Amino acid sequence: TVDSNINLPIVYLNAKEPFSSVYVDDYLGARIATEHLFKQGFRRIAFFHTSSPQQKGQDHYSKTDRIEGYRSFMAEQGLVAQIKKFEADIYIDKRFAPDLSPEAEEALSKSQILEWLRSPSRPEAVVCYNDPDAMALQQFLYELRLRVPEDIALIGYNNDEMGLLSATPLSSIHIPFYEMAVATVNMAVSLIKKGDASRDYRSIPSIKFTPKLI
Numbered sequence: 001t002v003d004s005n006i007n008l009p010i011v012y013l014n015a016k017e018p019f020s021s022v023y024v025d026d027y028l029g030a031r032i033a034t035e036h037l038f039k040q041g042f043r044r045i046a047f048f049h050t051s052s053p054q055q056k057g058q059d060h061y062s063k064t065d066r067i068e069g070y071r072s073f074m075a076e077q078g079l080v081a082q083i084k085k086f087e088a089d090i091y092i093d094k095r096f097a098p099d100l101s102p103e104a105e106e107a108l109s110k111s112q113i114l115e116w117l118r119s120p121s122r123p124e125a126v127v128c129y130n131d132p133d134a135m136a137l138q139q140f141l142y143e144l145r146l147r148v149p150e151d152i153a154l155i156g157y158n159n160d161e162m163g164l165l166s167a168t169p170l171s172s173i174h175i176p177f178y179e180m181a182v183a184t185v186n187m188a189v190s191l192i193k194k195g196d197a198s199r200d201y202r203s204i205p206s207i208k209f210t211p212k213l214i
Helices: 026-039 061-076 110-118 131-143 161-165 177-199
Strands: 021-024 045-051 082-087 125-128 153-155 207-209
Touching: 021 026, 021 177, 026 045, 026 061, 026 125, 026 153, 045 061, 045 131, 061 082, 082 110, 110 131, 125 131, 131 153, 131 161, 177 207
Parallel strands: 021 207, 045 082, 045 125, 125 153
Antiparallel strands: none
Protein backbone atom coordinates (compact mmCIF):
# COMPACT_ATOMS: atom_id res chain seq x y z
CA THR A 1 0.00 0.00 0.00
CA VAL A 2 1.17 3.55 -0.64
CA ASP A 3 0.11 6.65 1.27
CA SER A 4 -0.83 8.96 -1.61
CA ASN A 5 -0.25 12.08 0.49
CA ILE A 6 3.44 11.45 1.16
CA ASN A 7 4.22 8.81 -1.48
CA LEU A 8 5.43 6.41 1.20
CA PRO A 9 5.04 2.65 0.82
CA ILE A 10 3.21 1.08 3.75
CA VAL A 11 3.11 -2.58 4.75
CA TYR A 12 1.25 -4.14 7.64
CA LEU A 13 2.60 -6.52 10.26
CA ASN A 14 0.14 -8.63 12.23
CA ALA A 15 -2.77 -7.20 10.28
CA LYS A 16 -5.01 -9.33 8.09
CA GLU A 17 -5.30 -7.50 4.79
CA PRO A 18 -5.62 -8.99 1.28
CA PHE A 19 -2.45 -7.19 0.10
CA SER A 20 0.78 -5.82 1.55
CA SER A 21 0.40 -7.45 4.95
CA VAL A 22 2.02 -10.20 7.00
CA TYR A 23 -0.05 -12.14 9.49
CA VAL A 24 -0.51 -15.56 11.07
CA ASP A 25 -3.30 -18.07 10.48
CA ASP A 26 -5.05 -17.68 13.84
CA TYR A 27 -8.07 -19.70 12.76
CA LEU A 28 -5.79 -22.68 12.21
CA GLY A 29 -3.87 -21.99 15.41
CA ALA A 30 -7.02 -22.16 17.54
CA ARG A 31 -8.02 -25.39 15.84
CA ILE A 32 -4.59 -26.84 16.60
CA ALA A 33 -4.92 -25.84 20.26
CA THR A 34 -8.41 -27.28 20.59
CA GLU A 35 -7.49 -30.47 18.78
CA HIS A 36 -4.51 -30.94 21.10
CA LEU A 37 -6.77 -30.83 24.15
CA PHE A 38 -9.30 -33.09 22.43
CA LYS A 39 -6.60 -35.68 21.77
CA GLN A 40 -5.72 -35.59 25.47
CA GLY A 41 -9.19 -36.94 26.14
CA PHE A 42 -10.91 -33.69 27.13
CA ARG A 43 -14.43 -33.04 25.88
CA ARG A 44 -15.63 -30.07 27.96
CA ILE A 45 -13.28 -27.55 26.37
CA ALA A 46 -13.89 -23.82 26.79
CA PHE A 47 -12.42 -20.69 25.21
CA PHE A 48 -11.43 -17.86 27.58
CA HIS A 49 -10.49 -14.27 26.81
CA THR A 50 -10.34 -10.95 28.60
CA SER A 51 -11.19 -7.41 27.60
CA SER A 52 -11.51 -3.92 29.04
CA PRO A 53 -13.91 -1.02 28.41
CA GLN A 54 -11.12 0.83 26.61
CA GLN A 55 -11.09 -1.89 23.94
CA LYS A 56 -14.71 -1.52 22.87
CA GLY A 57 -15.06 -1.98 19.14
CA GLN A 58 -11.33 -2.54 18.78
CA ASP A 59 -10.88 -6.32 18.97
CA HIS A 60 -7.95 -7.48 16.89
CA TYR A 61 -8.76 -9.77 13.96
CA SER A 62 -6.93 -12.57 15.77
CA LYS A 63 -9.56 -12.73 18.50
CA THR A 64 -12.36 -13.32 16.02
CA ASP A 65 -10.33 -15.87 14.07
CA ARG A 66 -9.23 -17.76 17.19
CA ILE A 67 -12.77 -17.94 18.52
CA GLU A 68 -14.06 -19.15 15.16
CA GLY A 69 -11.28 -21.72 14.86
CA TYR A 70 -12.13 -23.06 18.31
CA ARG A 71 -15.85 -23.02 17.59
CA SER A 72 -15.47 -24.83 14.27
CA PHE A 73 -13.45 -27.69 15.75
CA MET A 74 -15.92 -28.13 18.61
CA ALA A 75 -18.83 -28.21 16.15
CA GLU A 76 -17.12 -30.82 13.99
CA GLN A 77 -16.73 -33.06 17.02
CA GLY A 78 -20.34 -32.55 18.11
CA LEU A 79 -19.21 -30.75 21.28
CA VAL A 80 -20.76 -27.71 22.96
CA ALA A 81 -18.65 -24.56 22.73
CA GLN A 82 -18.23 -22.46 25.87
CA ILE A 83 -16.85 -19.00 25.18
CA LYS A 84 -16.20 -16.98 28.33
CA LYS A 85 -15.14 -13.34 28.40
CA PHE A 86 -13.80 -11.75 31.57
CA GLU A 87 -14.26 -7.99 31.74
CA ALA A 88 -11.26 -6.90 33.76
CA ASP A 89 -12.90 -3.76 35.17
CA ILE A 90 -16.56 -4.51 35.77
CA TYR A 91 -15.98 -6.60 38.87
CA ILE A 92 -14.70 -3.45 40.60
CA ASP A 93 -17.70 -1.20 40.02
CA LYS A 94 -19.55 -0.50 36.78
CA ARG A 95 -20.03 3.10 37.89
CA PHE A 96 -16.37 3.66 37.01
CA ALA A 97 -16.99 2.46 33.44
CA PRO A 98 -20.42 3.83 32.44
CA ASP A 99 -19.75 3.56 28.70
CA LEU A 100 -19.27 -0.19 28.48
CA SER A 101 -19.89 -1.62 25.03
CA PRO A 102 -22.67 -4.22 24.51
CA GLU A 103 -19.92 -6.82 24.26
CA ALA A 104 -18.56 -5.78 27.64
CA GLU A 105 -22.03 -5.92 29.17
CA GLU A 106 -22.11 -9.61 28.22
CA ALA A 107 -18.77 -10.21 29.90
CA LEU A 108 -18.44 -11.90 33.26
CA SER A 109 -17.26 -10.41 36.51
CA LYS A 110 -14.57 -12.07 38.61
CA SER A 111 -17.16 -13.56 40.96
CA GLN A 112 -19.04 -15.03 37.98
CA ILE A 113 -15.84 -16.54 36.57
CA LEU A 114 -15.09 -18.09 39.96
CA GLU A 115 -18.65 -19.44 40.16
CA TRP A 116 -18.23 -20.97 36.70
CA LEU A 117 -14.98 -22.63 37.75
CA ARG A 118 -16.59 -24.01 40.93
CA SER A 119 -19.58 -25.51 39.14
CA PRO A 120 -19.89 -29.26 38.42
CA SER A 121 -20.12 -28.39 34.71
CA ARG A 122 -16.85 -26.46 34.70
CA PRO A 123 -14.56 -27.18 31.74
CA GLU A 124 -11.97 -29.91 31.80
CA ALA A 125 -9.68 -27.79 29.65
CA VAL A 126 -9.51 -24.22 28.34
CA VAL A 127 -8.08 -22.65 25.19
CA CYS A 128 -6.98 -19.12 26.12
CA TYR A 129 -6.79 -16.23 23.66
CA ASN A 130 -3.19 -15.53 24.63
CA ASP A 131 -0.63 -16.33 27.31
CA PRO A 132 -1.54 -13.39 29.61
CA ASP A 133 -5.18 -14.53 29.54
CA ALA A 134 -4.03 -18.04 30.45
CA MET A 135 -2.10 -16.63 33.38
CA ALA A 136 -5.12 -14.61 34.53
CA LEU A 137 -7.29 -17.72 34.47
CA GLN A 138 -4.54 -19.65 36.22
CA GLN A 139 -4.66 -17.12 39.05
CA PHE A 140 -8.42 -17.62 39.43
CA LEU A 141 -7.90 -21.37 39.58
CA TYR A 142 -5.26 -21.00 42.29
CA GLU A 143 -7.68 -18.90 44.34
CA LEU A 144 -10.04 -21.89 44.24
CA ARG A 145 -7.19 -24.30 45.03
CA LEU A 146 -7.63 -25.95 41.66
CA ARG A 147 -4.54 -27.37 40.02
CA VAL A 148 -3.22 -26.89 36.50
CA PRO A 149 -3.29 -29.24 34.66
CA GLU A 150 -4.56 -31.86 37.12
CA ASP A 151 -7.97 -30.22 37.67
CA ILE A 152 -8.22 -28.02 34.58
CA ALA A 153 -5.78 -28.02 31.66
CA LEU A 154 -4.87 -24.72 30.00
CA ILE A 155 -3.25 -23.83 26.70
CA GLY A 156 -2.07 -20.35 25.85
CA TYR A 157 -1.34 -18.61 22.57
CA ASN A 158 1.52 -16.51 21.16
CA ASN A 159 4.36 -18.17 23.12
CA ASP A 160 5.50 -14.74 24.31
CA GLU A 161 7.69 -13.71 27.23
CA MET A 162 4.73 -13.45 29.60
CA GLY A 163 4.31 -17.21 29.44
CA LEU A 164 7.75 -17.61 31.01
CA LEU A 165 6.37 -16.02 34.19
CA SER A 166 3.70 -18.66 34.60
CA ALA A 167 3.89 -20.58 37.89
CA THR A 168 3.04 -23.73 35.94
CA PRO A 169 4.61 -24.24 32.50
CA LEU A 170 1.99 -23.73 29.82
CA SER A 171 1.59 -25.26 26.40
CA SER A 172 1.12 -22.51 23.83
CA ILE A 173 0.67 -21.85 20.15
CA HIS A 174 3.87 -20.40 18.75
CA ILE A 175 3.73 -17.46 16.35
CA PRO A 176 6.92 -17.01 14.27
CA PHE A 177 7.30 -13.31 15.08
CA TYR A 178 10.92 -13.06 13.93
CA GLU A 179 10.21 -14.62 10.55
CA MET A 180 7.15 -12.41 10.16
CA ALA A 181 9.19 -9.30 10.89
CA VAL A 182 11.81 -10.30 8.32
CA ALA A 183 9.09 -10.92 5.73
CA THR A 184 7.57 -7.50 6.45
CA VAL A 185 10.90 -5.72 5.97
CA ASN A 186 11.48 -7.62 2.72
CA MET A 187 8.02 -6.63 1.55
CA ALA A 188 8.73 -2.97 2.30
CA VAL A 189 12.04 -3.12 0.44
CA SER A 190 10.28 -4.71 -2.53
CA LEU A 191 7.73 -1.90 -2.62
CA ILE A 192 10.49 0.72 -2.47
CA LYS A 193 12.33 -0.91 -5.36
CA LYS A 194 9.16 -0.91 -7.45
CA GLY A 195 9.08 2.90 -7.33
CA ASP A 196 5.97 4.28 -9.01
CA ALA A 197 4.71 0.75 -9.61
CA SER A 198 4.24 0.45 -5.86
CA ARG A 199 1.17 2.63 -6.20
CA ASP A 200 -0.60 -0.57 -7.18
CA TYR A 201 -1.03 -2.02 -3.70
CA ARG A 202 -2.22 -5.28 -5.27
CA SER A 203 1.27 -5.88 -6.61
CA ILE A 204 2.37 -7.35 -3.27
CA PRO A 205 0.20 -10.26 -2.03
CA SER A 206 -0.10 -10.76 1.70
CA ILE A 207 1.87 -13.49 3.44
CA LYS A 208 0.15 -15.85 5.89
CA PHE A 209 2.33 -17.74 8.37
CA THR A 210 1.46 -21.05 10.01
CA PRO A 211 1.48 -21.29 13.82
CA LYS A 212 2.51 -24.44 15.67
CA LEU A 213 1.97 -26.10 19.03
CA ILE A 214 4.87 -26.08 21.49
